[in-house]
Amino acid sequence: MKKNTECTQQFLGKQSISFAYPVYIQGYAAIVGKKEGEGPLGKCFDLVEQDDMFGQKSWEEAESIMQKRCAELVVEKTGISMEDIRLIFAGDLLAQSIASSFGIGSLDRPMYGLFGACSTMGEALGLGAMAIAGAYGDRVLAATSSHFATAEKEFRFPLEYASQRPLSAAWTVTGSGACILGSKKSNIKITGITTGRQTDYGLKDSQNMGACMAPAASSTIVQCLKDFSLNPENFDKIITGDLGYIGQQILLDMTEKEGYQITDVHEDCGILIYDQKTQDTHAGGSGCGCAAAVLTAYILPKLSSGEWKKVLYVPTGALMSKVSFYEGSSVPGIAQGVIIEHVEEEK
């Protein structure tokens, strides 16, 4: 096709895109809550808010203001103004995405709301990269958030019940991460994406999300490696969103069965963000904000410095609601893959 040769972005293999025009990550920021600040990555975040209410009257308002502040912070850190943002891609876990509508949505920029559960940061980066490489704008903002208290209220029990949590349960991260993508060169770029397909192994345990999402992570990682003709060794790290300890083990088994040994390079944002032994977080962290905050506080700085040259970032989402759970439905998973690389300085 004329278009594809003239305008050389390409779709690759079964479900990937290789960007002919590199998409640069020009800025990134992370804001988290107190507990996340006390974890192993505590010193990496831009801001650790000690008040879980973020000065607001409700948990939902707290999450919205956290997400909005994170967007304002990344704009400030990047040295641009909010008007320079051509498009926003944002989402969260709450019903009808109200954290984003009342958060980033209030910033008066053109916006697309997304829902991919905890995979949303991967979706936002993927669509944002498509927008930049397609020349639909000079700068776009990708951001997500989650809040422990809003998620417990949305999916589980009121906090006041003090329900016991099974060891397979994850702890929803209070945090937000935001990136600015653009066409102007920086030292980190997105070179490709692998869009996720839903997988559904029929699992129904909403207190074991890692197991529900692991097949999706395996599907996206294996397809990414096939579509780009790469091996796990081509990456410094393959980092999933929030599989946690149980999901990680399932992922490693599944990818090995597909012929890919990723044990040496695999990390998981949900495992990285908390100290399981001292923080009572059981299977690990979860939530849209988990993968987003670990990306912007930990992964991108290492890619920026050149300590890592190439990372496959794979946020994972469990697609369920209270209603689907109560009606006995399974919990399908989805994972969105993004290839992020260090850019060498020109000599």
Add this chain to the structure above:
Amino acid sequence: MKKNTECTQQFLGKQSISFAYPVYIQGYAAIVGKKEGEGPLGKCFDLVEQDDMFGQKSWEEAESIMQKRCAELVVEKTGISMEDIRLIFAGDLLAQSIASSFGIGSLDRPMYGLFGACSTMGEALGLGAMAIAGAYGDRVLAATSSHFATAEKEFRFPLEYASQRPLSAAWTVTGSGACILGSKKSNIKITGITTGRQTDYGLKDSQNMGACMAPAASSTIVQCLKDFSLNPENFDKIITGDLGYIGQQILLDMTEKEGYQITDVHEDCGILIYDQKTQDTHAGGSGCGCAAAVLTAYILPKLSSGEWKKVLYVPTGALMSKVSFYEGSSVPGIAQGVIIEHVEEEK
């Protein structure tokens, strides 16, 4: 920039994109429920299902199967196979978009979940068009759905209460619409989009969504006209999603104050789909499925035949949830604009 001249998609004005490579609508389908089949557009839909449960056990399963069947139908009507769909953009009104996860999501294609409330079909078409014009795939599927009973359960009262509805309330459409966008020529094309910015006038009445969304519709329509240097007369129709009778009047007043007289060309999907006098639907139809089903059953056929040459399609969304309503929050609105044109036969 090299990229923008080589690959001539362009962003225009404040918040629009003009596609240098036309994006063709290669197929479309609509499935609706019994009540919609009895309305003025009854004969236009591909399928009118008489059983509101669609043969399922729950309302949510009914909506999911309707959406999935609509996707299968559009693929069949277009004469392709599901594997030809490179990307799916889909969403619905339910918490955590479960209608889409258990509907179209089960089709095993690469997918991005969207949330823009009743504006979601505009969002799906916009992002789908960006994907096609950016050469990220040969064919993408854009689809949304809503169901009267799932929406009442999600946002209002159990049907069994038989609550009285104020005259300002809309009736959520049971329906789904799906389009296939592609690079291969057809007789309808998408030539531009205007991405919406949220507007919030502080209105809090979830039983008067039209008033909440009218400012967003006005904002997107006026900005579209400015960005593309067009006037209302350049369009055969400017068709909003689900403002209904009350929202329509506010929209006409607001655009007139901005210097644009759109009365002669304005239509609203929510007004078109029901007969207000005989169907007890008060302010009109609403829901993601309203704008999507009217698009695919009524608007696109008229563009295909050449009866209309150019339409500005503007689905409108009210961004709220039960929680935001109970917490006393306002109802922000958003509207996504899509310019759709008839393609003349080559002589």
